[in-house]
Amino acid sequence: MRNLLRADLKRIFRVGLIYGGLLLALIYISYAVLEGVVNDGSIGLINGVQKSLSGAPMALFIVFPTFYAVFAHELSSKSMQTVLGHGITRNKLIIAKLLDAAILLLCLYLVIIIAALIVINTESAIVLSPQQQVNLIIYIILRWLRHFGYIVFSAMIMYISGSTVLGIIACIAFTVVFKLVFNIVEFFSSLSLYDYTYDGLLDWAYTGIEVGTVPWQLLPAICYLLAALAITTYFFRRKEFDF
Numbered sequence: 001m002r003n004l005l006r007a008d009l010k011r012i013f014r015v016g017l018i019y020g021g022l023l024l025a026l027i028y029i030s031y032a033v034l035e036g037v038v039n040d041g042s043i044g045l046i047n048g049v050q051k052s053l054s055g056a057p058m059a060l061f062i063v064f065p066t067f068y069a070v071f072a073h074e075l076s077s078k079s080m081q082t083v084l085g086h087g088i089t090r091n092k093l094i095i096a097k098l099l100d101a102a103i104l105l106l107c108l109y110l111v112i113i114i115a116a117l118i119v120i121n122t123e124s125a126i127v128l129s130p131q132q133q134v135n136l137i138i139y140i141i142l143r144w145l146r147h148f149g150y151i152v153f154s155a156m157i158m159y160i161s162g163s164t165v166l167g168i169i170a171c172i173a174f175t176v177v178f179k180l181v182f183n184i185v186e187f188f189s190s191l192s193l194y195d196y197t198y199d200g201l202l203d204w205a206y207t208g209i210e211v212g213t214v215p216w217q218l219l220p221a222i223c224y225l226l227a228a229l230a231i232t233t234y235f236f237r238r239k240e241f242d243f
Helices: 002-012 016-054 056-071 079-085 090-122 130-161 164-188 198-211 218-237
Strands: none
Touching: 002 056, 002 090, 016 056, 016 090, 016 130, 056 090, 056 130, 056 164, 090 130, 090 218, 130 164, 130 198, 130 218, 164 198, 198 218
């Protein structure tokens, strides 16, 4: 499995789309941060980072290129059959692909964290307490977990349907559409559905961290990911391939 991960990551990091997406993400974050600093100083920096990372454009700049780099040719080419033919089980194949996505996302977010810390520690006009810096890093890490979840759910749909296109559509829907849909439903009804979604649980987890309580909402959020993985492996084990 290590050899599979190594070979996949070498291929993935040669996909130019992820670097284009990262560049656009950094430009988008820089604009939001600059606007925030001009209006509110140090607090504006925090608000700018949080606003940019929570927006749909940021998700598209990061999540879509990651999903495309890892999964775009997974079903259309014979690479998956080749891997399975060399003794890798279907469960391990799915786990390896999701690890590819997690590692790639982590690398992209490490660049964002490093860029944020450089700005904070080199710009004399910006003064953040150590706790504010820690909270900002935690917020970015939770965004990584959120975006990784989008990829897990999208991969589930892709493997169940056997369609890369449906997986890409699901990826875009998770990053752009679903939160808007839940907000509209809540606006026209008394149902608080969003709080029980994957996104809502992570939002409440960060709120808990900010006020110093235990972010227990992380547990059901992780259960969502494990459930999606279990569903994916269940259906994928029953799928037939032409070797």
